[in-house]
Amino acid sequence: MSTPSPIRIAAVLSTEHRGRLMSHALEVNIREGARIFDEGTRADSFWIVRSGTVTLQIPGSGRRPTPIESLGPGELVGWSWLFPPYVWQLSAEAMTPVRAYEFDATTVRMLMDADPAFGSAVGHWVGRVLAIRLHQTRTRLLDLYAPRAAAS
Numbered sequence: 001m002s003t004p005s006p007i008r009i010a011a012v013l014s015t016e017h018r019g020r021l022m023s024h025a026l027e028v029n030i031r032e033g034a035r036i037f038d039e040g041t042r043a044d045s046f047w048i049v050r051s052g053t054v055t056l057q058i059p060g061s062g063r064r065p066t067p068i069e070s071l072g073p074g075e076l077v078g079w080s081w082l083f084p085p086y087v088w089q090l091s092a093e094a095m096t097p098v099r100a101y102e103f104d105a106t107t108v109r110m111l112m113d114a115d116p117a118f119g120s121a122v123g124h125w126v127g128r129v130l131a132i133r134l135h136q137t138r139t140r141l142l143d144l145y146a147p148r149a150a151a152s
Helices: 014-024 105-114 116-145
Strands: 026-030 035-037 046-051 054-058 066-071 091-094 099-105
Touching: 014 105, 014 116, 046 105, 054 116, 066 116, 099 105, 105 116
Parallel strands: none
Antiparallel strands: 026 099, 035 091, 046 099, 054 066, 054 091
16 A cells, blocks of 8 residues: 655645635646756746656756656646746656646745735645655765765
8 A cells, every 4th residue: 555645735735725726727738758847947837747747857968868756646746936036947748648737826826925824835835845856856866976886
């Protein structure tokens, strides 16, 4: 039996706050192989995966992007939309056909400002996601680039 992810929307937001957020969702389909966003570009939307797999990546200079984490149903794709200067810190690609809920970042930030309880809940959710993603990124980079001990 698997443990539910502590960062999936259903595990973090109350029914009321989840409903409020979801009332602003747009259902989208993203084709396999599509770039969802690229590091350094404007972060004006975010997504919650309904089905399929999205891979977060660090772009490589002159080589293929380095995959950091794979995201699935119920998981948040993107956190840079919440923090100025609203620029993506990673890149994302659909590894399979993806069905997702898309949100306009400006609208959600305005909702958060207008309702402090809602804003706090969403902010804490995104903060938890950010903390886990930073840990995953650090672990992945250590796996790839840490010096290896010489064989004895």
